[in-house]
Amino acid sequence: MSRWLVDADLLARSRFAVSPLLETVAGLLILVGARCEPWQLEWRRRHRPALRAQLADHPVQADISRLAAGPGWVADCLTVAPPATADGFAAELRCVSERPDRMIRTELGMIGELTPRLRRRRGLGRDVAALLEWVWETGIAPDWSRRERILRADVLLRSAVLGARGWSAVLPELHPRMAWLADGSLRISNNDLPDKDLTSADELVWYPADSPRAFVVWDPPRRFGAAYPVAGVHADPAPAAGGLVRLLGANRAEVLQRLAAPLSTTQLVQLTGLGLGTVGDHLAVLRGAGLVQRRRSGREVIYRRTNLGDRLVAEQWANGR
Known part of the structure; x- marks a missing residue:
């Protein structure tokens, strides 16, 4: 370890x-x-x-x-x-x-x-x-502009979890091998290496990346961090099915597709590139139709699809777009 x-x-x-x-x-x-x-x-x-x-x-x-x-x-x-x-x-x-x-x-x-x-x-x-x-x-x-949106949305997601639940909850979600241990140390990998003392370091930074693996980044003795795989749910989804676009409109259909996993309004703004007011309007319509639901997590309001929303998206793809 x-x-x-x-x-x-x-x-x-x-x-x-x-x-x-x-x-x-x-x-x-x-x-x-x-x-x-x-x-x-x-x-x-x-x-x-x-x-x-x-x-x-x-x-x-x-x-x-x-x-x-x-x-x-x-x-x-x-x-x-x-x-x-x-x-x-x-x-x-x-x-x-x-x-x-x-x-x-x-x-x-x-x-x-x-x-x-x-x-x-x-x-x-x-x-x-x-x-x-x-x-x-x-x-x-x-x-890069699309990638940066996805990465910044992941940063927002992790920051929200950190604010609500602390580092002990955040680290295992970055990668299963990472953990905040009871003795106050950070398990960074399963590699059998000597402990590294970061008490004189200036920076500890966490970087999302569209990577197949996590890896440490460092410039000892002052800068340390790790890159972790950006959440798969934040990879851009396939284009919305044609029937879904005709029913809801292109932007509203994209918002619904994104909500396979819980996201805040701010995260949706980052991912879609739409304005805050526009995203809010789309969420209100989708919620009124029973396709999404919301709950509060700390200072954030989190949205996700309902079972009805899941079925609508799945059926559109099953029917050949």
Whole structure:
């Protein structure tokens, strides 16, 4: 078991954040890994041929990609904690490109044996950054506005749970192996590693990412955190069935589809891109029709579909859209 020793002050200052760099790392893990979530399959199918061509043209990047991740670990050169002051992907990427060669070789060597090419290469940080930049430009940046909406909605969801139930409830929902233990430490993974003392750290940050796995991010001794898989319910749903759109209208049908899992009005605004008043109006109509219900959770009002709403959505798909 891997534990982080976290004092109450650091835990109180910890936060959720969105990182384009870590979303890009998650994309690389999908492309080079053996498994992914169902909603990630189409994206992987679309971009894997281009990645193969990129790696054929850049053998050092191919060597890096083969050592990007092992069964229980992602190479540290890919999981550098972004500085809080970094604004955007390019600024976050600089902390990767400036990483020393010796450190990168050690980090990749934890996954597998280095090729002679990696042992000889100078400026490996630039190679790692170039690989991530390719993933960003090819597969992430064109879709970033939608991805960012989904990630920010997840942040809102986790923050609401944190406010209502505390860290002991939040952490297992980020990933089953994470937990706040009775002795005041944080179980971060099942890896057999020495305890890591975070009492002098400045930052502890949690990052949602459309990733097939959770992974730690750090820049010891000051910055620590973890990326966790964004909730599957927040992956964009398939387009609403035609009959549902004709019955409710496109936007109202999308709101109903999103509510397969409980969401607040604010989360729906983030996910759909609709205005707060528009979402509120749609919810009022759906609630009046008996398709959604609401309950209060702390300061938030949470909505979800009723059984009738579930049946309506399911029947539209069963009837061939």
